[in-house]
Amino acid sequence: MIGPKHIEKTMNLGLKKRLFFVAPICLVLSCSREIPLPKSAEIANGPVIHMFLQPDSSIVANCSKVVGILNPFEPESNASITIRINSNLPFPLKSNSPGIYSNSISTLKARDTVVINYHTTADSFQLKQIVPSNISFVKTDSITEPVAGIGITQGFKIQFQDSAVDQNYYRIHAKRLIRKYSRDKNNNITDSSQFWETLRIDGNDLPFVRNNYNNYTEQEILFSDETFNGVLATFHFYNLLPNPNNTIEKTLQVSVTMENLSKPLYDYYNSRAAHLWSQKSITQLPGPLTGNIPNGYGVIGAFTNCNWVIKYQ
CATH class of the missing domain: 2.60.40 (Immunoglobulin-like)
Structure with missing residues (x-):
């Protein structure tokens, strides 16, 4: 037989259980508050x-x-x-x-x-x-080479005369023309398409390594003439992906462009690399891009460039 004491004991136990769950909720609510954004975020x-x-x-x-x-x-x-x-x-x-x-x-x-x-x-x-001085390649060479962690890939060597008139700032980027094939179950070609894509590049030369912003991007290499001002300079860089020539995909051309940048444009590209990298990070907030627009955003800059096209058979 269930007596009054048993009923009272059961009710007290149920009340304690409810208080056990309610207490943490009240604690969280009492600790929460609105945090105003700093003025820099406005x-x-x-x-x-x-x-x-x-x-x-x-x-x-x-x-x-x-x-x-x-x-x-x-x-x-x-x-x-x-x-x-x-x-x-x-x-x-x-x-x-x-x-x-x-x-x-x-x-x-x-x-x-x-x-x-x-x-x-x-x-x-x-x-x-x-506007920066004109630049031109004095010598170019393309090679197929093994790179640790990548395998056999495309390597590129460029030589140019740096101008001693100014401190110069450079940007190298490249793209490749690809032909992709569609094949049937008998491996016969049924269709093909051509398109350009940005080449992922890197290099270990001292001017490349001295610019820490190159750690944020594989789309370009940015560097200054701080260590080779006014001399004939040779640099080497390579494709960060294995040479993809096979029955499905073939590289037809690679176009290498080098630009001589004004300082504001160089700073802008550096900060853009860091900004784009931080957008993909789960631990970093994107920082502002460096520009030279008074009380505004963006950049007004100047550049000259030269181009080298490698054709593959």
Whole structure:
């Protein structure tokens, strides 16, 4: 027979169990509070501008405004941009589409001084850029070589004369033209396609290693002439993937490009490499990109380049 004491004891036990589960919840709720974002995390107003100056090419400026992450892209359609090259008269960049300003009759050359004036109702600034010296390959060589951890892959050697006039900053990137085959069950080719893809590259030469930002990217190699200023320099780099030539895929061409960058553009590419790497990391927050736009974001920089195409049979 169930007496009153047994019923009372059962009720007390049930109450204790409920209190056991409720207490931690109350503790968590009492410890939670809203944490305000630091001012550095707030959205700052300002222009977003990207302009890459290259000799014998039209000058193009991509201009927009800073917007919230949930807001649509907002091009800057009311900017006034003028360009002065050396001591020549300034000329305007015209807007052909929202946020894009250009001039197709530029006579920009290596070593030119370029002054950019930017004006809107909210922002105004003036920037000066000096176009770097021309560069060209003195000697090139492509090899097939074994690389530890990769196997047999493509290697590349380039030689060029560094200019002693300035401290120079370089960027190497490459792409390959691929032909892929589709085959039937009897291994007969039924179709093929061609396309370009970015080559993953790396190298161990001292100027490459001295730039820690190269640890963040396999898409390019960035380095300065700090250790070889004004001399004839030879560098070696290689494909980070095994040579893929087989019955399914074949490399037809490799295009290697080297650029001589202005310092703002060099800093921008370095910070971009770190930013893109941190986006893929689960432990790192993406850092800001380094730019030279006053009270804004982006970069106005200049570069010269040279190209080497290797054709494979």
